[in-house]
Amino acid sequence: MERILDVENLQVSFHTYAGEVKAVRGVDFHLDKGETLAIVGESGCGKTVTSKAIMRLLPEPMPAEIKKDSKIIFDGKNILDMNEKELRKLRGSDISMIFQDPMTSLNPTMTVGKQIAESLIIHRGMNKAEAMKEAIKMLDLVNIPNADKRAHQYPHEFSGGMRQRAMIAIALACNPKILIADEPTTALDVTIQAQIMDLIGDLQKKLGTAVILITHDLGVVADTADRIQVMYAGQVIERGTVEEIFANPQHPYTWALLQSVPRLETKNKDTLYALNGTPPDLVKPPVGCPFAARCEYCMQICLEEMPEVTNVESDHQVLCWLKHPMAPKVEVPEALRRGE
The missing domain is CATH 3.40.50.300 (P-loop containing nucleotide triphosphate hydrolases)
Structure with missing residues (x-):
């Protein structure tokens, strides 16, 4: 190309x-x-x-x-x-x-x-x-x-x-x-x-x-x-092809965005997912992950250091400590699993 x-x-x-x-x-x-x-x-x-x-x-x-x-x-x-x-x-x-x-x-x-x-x-x-x-x-x-x-x-x-x-x-x-x-x-x-x-x-x-x-x-x-970049608090936190982002999302913020999209099987009385909290103040950006304060999987290191870029696939990268080899294993939310 x-x-x-x-x-x-x-x-x-x-x-x-x-x-x-x-x-x-x-x-x-x-x-x-x-x-x-x-x-x-x-x-x-x-x-x-x-x-x-x-x-x-x-x-x-x-x-x-x-x-x-x-x-x-x-x-x-x-x-x-x-x-x-x-x-x-x-x-x-x-x-x-x-x-x-x-x-x-x-x-x-x-x-x-x-x-x-x-x-x-x-x-x-x-x-x-x-x-x-x-x-x-x-x-x-x-x-x-x-x-x-x-x-x-x-x-x-x-x-x-x-x-x-x-x-x-x-x-x-x-x-x-x-x-x-x-x-x-x-x-x-x-x-x-x-x-x-x-x-x-x-x-x-x-x-x-x-x-x-x-x-x-x-x-x-x-x-x-063809490709998607997910931005949060002035930074790109995940990037990849459309297929990768929809089928294999890796960042909790991407999960939140996907869960907030209405689906065909959503019923009238179903409550759509809403992300709690507010974005950080960019006059004084956080030293760690910008999403840490709103993330239900937040660890101590998330508050202290910015995560490095992790290659999920050759055309799929994410900034998240959950992808570190020493991090606890976290599954993609049930609602986003492939085929549902």
Whole structure:
């Protein structure tokens, strides 16, 4: 596989009145051409900050700060060394992003067609007529009916699902190498969620775009992702293929995420699993495992030292003291055992 993105030791902090919030702490991952990488975790774990750091969309140098040891290598170049002119060329052309809320991401004073055409004029050098013609094609590509009419309408005239499709059209207009989808199905009903995910998958196959999918819902990524990274408190605590994460999860936090997903056999009166406690304060991150305070399998060493990376399989790693040879044997929770 052709490697197109390498993120090495990404560290992002926010300087606030309460102190330095260490939002992302040493994140590493790579992305290959045409694949889908899902970054999963609860709100506040650092998923969106990681994705915005890739595109340099954080308010730098204050209040956000990307530490000097961080590297984001795209096509052999470190994005963190790029100047503003190089970044403008990169954004939208090579790397595009679908933001969480399409209503606040779209410009309410411009027609949807003009917003798509804008990136085509900037990045592909088209004139206004050519760009509008291509914009209509893009709206048609993302399955918006009457695209020629819809191109001249404003965002408030679109439904939530159609606005999200319009955002996808804008993001893919210049045929980027990487598409970052930040919670692309938030606030959409289940049927529309499935349609949006199917659309992203279909367009990915047609255009060969690599996708970074940011979500808190493991159910969304089961049929769409190739690999999964589970984030907690600004760190990647488990990574592996979709098959490995779903069939052989190793970290107690991954177990908790999987147990919270409703299953087909769940009855109406069944209570869904809920994880007790709250994430740690990242102004003063814990010295040991960040999940220790919420983990029912916590040992003394979990509170004192950060676990090392353990290779479960060649493409499956986990940060957990339970995987140490001297640790007591802990079985995967009954509800997650394969075949149930």
